[in-house]
Amino acid sequence: MKTKKWSVLIIVMAMLTAMLSACGGDKNKENNASQTPAPSSSNAKPSGEKVELNMLIAESILGGIQDQLIEQFESSHPNIKVKVESIPDGSIFDTLRIRISSGEVPDLYQVNIGHVTTQMADQAGYLADLTDMEAMKGYAESVKNASTVNGKIANFSMGVGVLGLPYDKAALAAAGYSEPPKTWEELMALGKKMKDSGKDLLVYSSKWETGIGNVFHWAFGAQAIKDPAFKEAYLANKVDWSIPENRAVLQQGFERFKELNQYVRTGSFTNEYSIAQQAFTSGESAMVLGGTWEAGTYRGLNADLDLGFMNLPYMDEAANPYIFVPEDGLALNAQSKHIEEAKTFLNWLFGEAGNYVQVQKAKGNMSAITGVGELDASYSDVPNWLNTDRVVSFANTGPIPSPTWIALGQAAQQYTFDGKLDSAINKFIKAYDGTKSK
Template sequence: MKRTAVLTLGLALLGTLGNTLAQKTTLTIESWRNDDLKIWRDSIIPAFEKKYPNIHVNFQPLAPTEYNAVLDTKLKGGTAGDLITCRPFDKSLELYKAKQLDSLNDLPGIKNFDAVAKAAWSTDDGKTTFCVPMASVIHGFLYDKAVFKELGLKEPKTEAEFLALLNKVKAGGKYAPLVMGTKDQWESATMGYQNIGPTVWRGETGRKGLISGSAQYNKGGFLAAFQSLAKWKPFLPQGYQALAYPDAQNLFAQGRGAVYPAGSWDIGTFRGMNPKLDLGAFPPYSIAGQKCVIDDHPDIGMGINSASKNKEAARTFLNWVASDEFAQLYANALPGFFPLANVKYTVKDPVAQQFLSWRSQCGKSFRSSYQILSRNDNPNNENDLWNASAQLLNGTLTPQAAADLVQKNLASWYAPQKGK
């Protein structure tokens, strides 16, 4: 009888232990990417849960415009999820400084990211990283292969070849050589100045020089970038001053243009707008013999809510986000958004793969105004670059005047640039 009782008690204890082990930890992810909901639910989360069956993941997106305010309210009220999707640079840095995001320096997977990848989610001194870099977007040029074939054009490698190509398209009169408008201003800087600029200001050397005060917008490579951008003006579509971003996308998607200054995020857009459009891509061209440097701009990361009660499970998830398995899934679910981990993965979309291949061909940096330099509201360095680049292409500012405007405004508030 005693043996039977002990056996019964032992089986009961084992059953209780089994139930405990079988219980799932639920992780909730806060995100602004509500357009990604289906991808997370159908592809990313099932792959993780298959590998880690005791962790359940709930992806909880908000509208992009509401994310910052709602997230702040949730964090202050103690109702935010375990994992916080991180916007690049200052917003996420504010969360870390407020002790709402954990340091991830001791996360094993963080070693898969280099300093450029981590910069958008690290302290100013680079010593502490608080979000795992998930993906970036890459700048370059898309082109219509059918137009290139018709006109006998080749992908340009130098500025001279690029301008000669645009002249040939213009002479034909049938297509817009370079499809971009200036109405919304941001494209002039983002797909213009920040696209070709890193090559002439030598990427990270120039970008960090602005932060330290050793480089200025109206000298050297930063001035040269304005000078090169001004050469685009004769090749923009008729009435480009009134052309908004969606208008330019429509014009190119309809096969009415040859070259489109792009971000890789445009790949998916054009696939949806016109599946028959035969896209090609080439990287920023060499200027004055300089080796190409791409704008590999950080877009999205993920960190741990410091108030989370499920930190071990959250760390497990973030280590997986740093893996080649996640990189493979994410890169193919969202063509044009590229994982930042130094792991091996392949991209099925051929144009997205072209953009990705530039990482091994060119140096890499990111937009000059995004780290530290746009912390002032008015004047704001990012907004100044939009305005100056658009005015330059509209012909209302010379390259020197555009550069002087941006430099003067930066020097008006940013101490390392004062008096320069």
């Protein structure tokens, strides 16, 4: 596998800082009243007693090598045992909601910095501040800022993410495409060719609660690029959808969602993402909706796959947005009975010892730590994307609350099946207005 040495993070540092602060500022202000117990000093040492840490993660966040990592850690830290609860990716946030509500939050757990469950964990006092952690020194300032909730660094992010379409270069070449489609019309023409040959164009992002409406990241992003007033309202969660130009954005998004759906693999909306990945790597589809955090998985499933990565051509290339999304990361329970032991594990995984590089290699993602790891060849164009003024944040972890995003996906499916466009649009607007910032 051809790779390039990792230097991408330096390119995007300033951009991420501005973008994430714009998306998360209002939410963080709302949470100033939360009272999180302060963890003990990061300079304190573990007690030396034998303890067991509990960690809740989705099965892909550590690249599937969690057992290997835990074995290595425990061999050098015999007094600390780490019990990992690894669950399917599509279930992580539902599970976390339950644990927060029941007060059964583990010592370490997976969060997405903009997801509603992270805000829930903070308000309930379960989100520790990782600012003074030794391992956090390896993260650039902009990544720290991008990982901040209510004034504290909330997690060790696994990587810098960009939403897009991993694709099979050989499948596209067989359909007459020497490079990925550059326009929506070219993408639809490819979809028809694939369908006529008995294959699917795309496997969707499956049962992720926020995955169904992913086309709208580009719909909203494209409008934000060309309309400063919309961008300001969008980032502040204050869009007036009664304005004809804004309603037209929704109309186009719903129509393109339906058009694309005729070439999406049946069952994509309800399968686990691992099934979608397997369908893609086995040649059943030409593309899969994903991001720059999983090349290692695809190469592990099919070492012969000629893997590429493309932006969804929602608009013509010069006007098309690039969708940024910070990867999920590991958070520390501020109420853990084993704070120092949990910190020991986090410092071991993300610190100078370089254990994080094992995760980065297994995932094939874009590294979160400056100078660590290598960039997968399929992502070679992504640094150039990020060095433009067309980067827009992932909608449902910034401008639009997750419940509203879920309602958008449900409304889009409704339109796909019943064809009632105005009804679907109005359903989303009602949900949006219910969670709109004042």
